[in-house]
Amino acid sequence: MAGSTLASATASPAAARPRVTPGAEAWRRFRKHRLAVVSLVLLSGIVLAVLVGPLVWTLPVDEIDFSAQLQSPSWAHPFGTDDLGQDILARVLHGGRISLAVGVAAMLVAVCVGVLVGAIAGMSRGRVDAALMWLTDLFLSLPELPLLLLIIYLFRDGLGQIVGPEAGVFIMIVAVIGGFRWMPVARLVRAQFFSLREKEFVEAARALGASRPRLVVRHILPNALGPVIVAATIDVAAAIIAESTLSFLGLGFPPDIPTWGRLLFDAKDNLDFAPHWAIFPGLAIFLTVLTINFIGDGLRDALDPRRVL
Amino acid sequence: MTNYVVRRLLIAIPSLLGISVILFTVLALAPGDPFEELATNPAIPPDVRAALRASLGLDDPVWTRYFSWLTAMLRGDWGYSFVSRVNVDQLILARLPTTLAIIGASQVLALAIALPVGVMAATRPYSVFDQVANTLAFIGFSLPTFFTGLLLILLFSITLDWLPFVYRADLTSTGWTWWGEQIRQSIMPVAVLGLFQGAAWTRFVRSAVLDVIRLDHVTTARAKGLPEGSVTLRHVVRNALIPVVTLVALQMPTVFGGAIVTEQIFRVPGIGSLLISAILANDTPVIMAVTFVFAGLVIFFNLLADVIYGWLDPRISYS
Numbered sequence: 001m002a003g004s005t006l007a008s009a010t011a012s013p014a015a016a017r018p019r020v021t022p023g024a025e026a027w028r029r030f031r032k033h034r035l036a037v038v039s040l041v042l043l044s045g046i047v048l049a050v051l052v053g054p055l056v057w058t059l060p061v062d063e064i065d066f067s068a069q070l071q072s073p074s075w076a077h078p079f080g081t082d083d084l085g086q087d088i089l090a091r092v093l094h095g096g097r098i099s100l101a102v103g104v105a106a107m108l109v110a111v112c113v114g115v116l117v118g119a120i121a122g123m124s125r126g127r128v129d130a131a132l133m134w135l136t137d138l139f140l141s142l143p144e145l146p147l148l149l150l151i152i153y154l155f156r157d158g159l160g161q162i163v164g165p166e167a168g169v170f171i172m173i174v175a176v177i178g179g180f181r182w183m184p185v186a187r188l189v190r191a192q193f194f195s196l197r198e199k200e201f202v203e204a205a206r207a208l209g210a211s212r213p214r215l216v217v218r219h220i221l222p223n224a225l226g227p228v229i230v231a232a233t234i235d236v237a238a239a240i241i242a243e244s245t246l247s248f249l250g251l252g253f254p255p256d257i258p259t260w261g262r263l264l265f266d267a268k269d270n271l272d273f274a275p276h277w278a279i280f281p282g283l284a285i286f287l288t289v290l291t292i293n294f295i296g297d298g299l300r301d302a303l304d305p306r307r308v309l
Numbered sequence: 310m311t312n313y314v315v316r317r318l319l320i321a322i323p324s325l326l327g328i329s330v331i332l333f334t335v336l337a338l339a340p341g342d343p344f345e346e347l348a349t350n351p352a353i354p355p356d357v358r359a360a361l362r363a364s365l366g367l368d369d370p371v372w373t374r375y376f377s378w379l380t381a382m383l384r385g386d387w388g389y390s391f392v393s394r395v396n397v398d399q400l401i402l403a404r405l406p407t408t409l410a411i412i413g414a415s416q417v418l419a420l421a422i423a424l425p426v427g428v429m430a431a432t433r434p435y436s437v438f439d440q441v442a443n444t445l446a447f448i449g450f451s452l453p454t455f456f457t458g459l460l461l462i463l464l465f466s467i468t469l470d471w472l473p474f475v476y477r478a479d480l481t482s483t484g485w486t487w488w489g490e491q492i493r494q495s496i497m498p499v500a501v502l503g504l505f506q507g508a509a510w511t512r513f514v515r516s517a518v519l520d521v522i523r524l525d526h527v528t529t530a531r532a533k534g535l536p537e538g539s540v541t542l543r544h545v546v547r548n549a550l551i552p553v554v555t556l557v558a559l560q561m562p563t564v565f566g567g568a569i570v571t572e573q574i575f576r577v578p579g580i581g582s583l584l585i586s587a588i589l590a591n592d593t594p595v596i597m598a599v600t601f602v603f604a605g606l607v608i609f610f611n612l613l614a615d616v617i618y619g620w621l622d623p624r625i626s627y628s
Contacts, residue, residue: 134323134327138324140559142328142331142562144562144563146584146599146603149585150596268574275463285456286452290447293450
């Protein structure tokens with residue numbers, strides 16, 4: 001990071017090991033990061049619960065029952081109930097589907113745009129590169145949350161009329177969150193391309209007559225993917241936080257769709273007599289984000305080719 | 310030095326223009342008429358409405374509208390709030406100091422945590438202290454600000470009843486009691502923002518120090534027989550701060566995002582809560598102006614980071 005050389009050269013791993021595939025090698029390194037492995041198990045549990053849970057825990061998310069208002073956790077309602085008597089466990093499970101879907105979809109948008117911009121900038125020199133990097137720096141200095149709020153405020157009704165309120169909000173939130181998170185990926189990809197395109201194997205491929213698209217797709221991009229995968233993992237967590245923040249401010253999904261942030265928004269005025277209402281969705285966000293961040297850290301250990309373990 | 314700052318200022322102008330283009334494009338592409346609050350009011354007859362549209366320049370070509378909007382923004386003529394019936398710039402100026410005070414205090418808190426903890430962790434890599442600090446840092450920046458805010462309210466306001474959970478701008482007391490109450494009500498908002506940023510920065514500081522600590526000049530400083538503390542402070546930390554300053558500047562948009570959430574939770578009367586209430590009330594001039602102010606603040610802090618960067622890194626020439 002400081003741009004200087006190390007005091008001593010690292011020893012070359014000379015021992016002749018049996019041949020292993022890159023995937024197996026990465027998995028071997030990933031397993032050494034204990035917290036990352038624990039996180040992977042936990043996150044798989046959360047994802048499974050969110051996917052299968054609503055089939056098992058069949059209480060409806062929107063059944064209003066005033067006789068069961070604001071109950072503390074019990075066997076009938078393990079996470080308690082809210083002010084309309086709706087079961088919070090069912091709402092957390094259902095909301096998790098939306099929160100996770102938004103996180104993954106927004107990450108895909110960010111990674112696609114980032115890889116595209118980074119690859120174009122990294123393969124072209126001079127003006128195109130300079131212009132794209134200026135754009136990247138510009139986006140990096142945009143105030144993300146105020147702009148998200150502004151765009152959602154201005155476009156919410158219009159898009160809702162075209163594709164329906166739920167799909168409209170989903171598409172918009174995914175596009176906007178993804179549209180504000182591609183810059184780190186673009187910078188990473190560009191930096192990788194700059195060093196990779198001068199490497200001997202790329203030169204060899206070029207000498208063999210490979211076209212530019214083939215060079216990029218077959219030779220350079222696969223070698224640049226390691227850091228991108230790490231950034232993409234962490235982007236899922238950031239997108240989940242961004243969506244929850246919007247919903248928490250009351251400006252995300254409409255009230256009848258229970259995302260985790262929306263549950264917290266509804267719960268925050270009842271903290272003094274129904275703390276469970278806020279704690280369970282909050283814990284769900286926290287655990288998901290924490291495990292994703294740890295997995296990202298483990299992947300960094302696993303996919304960084306310079307690291308010698 | 311002045312030369313360097315002026316050059317940095319000149320580089321900031323295109324970014325500000327770029328942001329203004331993005332803001333204006335968003336506004337121009339928005340379906341419907343953002344000013345329809347005024348224009349569709351049934352109490353206003355059609356000819357008055359047409360005159361109003363013409364006076365607002367809504368029928369001009371896009372680029373004319375952009376330039377008139379931009380000159381108005383630059384002249385400080387930010388329009389008139391639909392809801393509060395006050396000029397937008399007065400509204401913002403009245404609330405900006407609160408926001409800056411909360412953000413400033415929380416950044417000081419974040420640095421006060423991140424610098425010592427990060428340096429301590431990096432000088433003892435993989436020790437128990439390092440591992441505990443690292444795990445806590447991960448937990449710290451995985452806890453979203455809105456959840457920490459609610460948890461702190463639950464613990465300190467509701468269960469323990471130590472701190473007020475509503476920030477009041479109209480404290481009636483004076484002198485030392487005023488300061489006491491002001492600090493008491495600021496503790497939670499500042500802590501929420503500061504702990505979150507501090508956790509993220511601890512990791513930046515740690516990895517930057519780890520990068521520097523293995524370099525030759527550090528070994529030389531030790532070989533000269535300098536005491537360890539002076540090696541760490543004068544030779545390691547100063548160089549490690551260079552990348553940290555860049556990362557901190559890149560975090561500024563996140564900081565402002567966190568400030569909006571925090572102000573909303575604790576009802577701090579700053580420009581973040583102004584933005585949310587303006588959005589809920591469809592108050593377009595206020596929304597645009599607050600977004601513009603946030604953008605300007607981000608650019609200003611990037612500029613500040615550039616200047617600090619130049620002071621820390623002697624390899625950057627001022628001329």
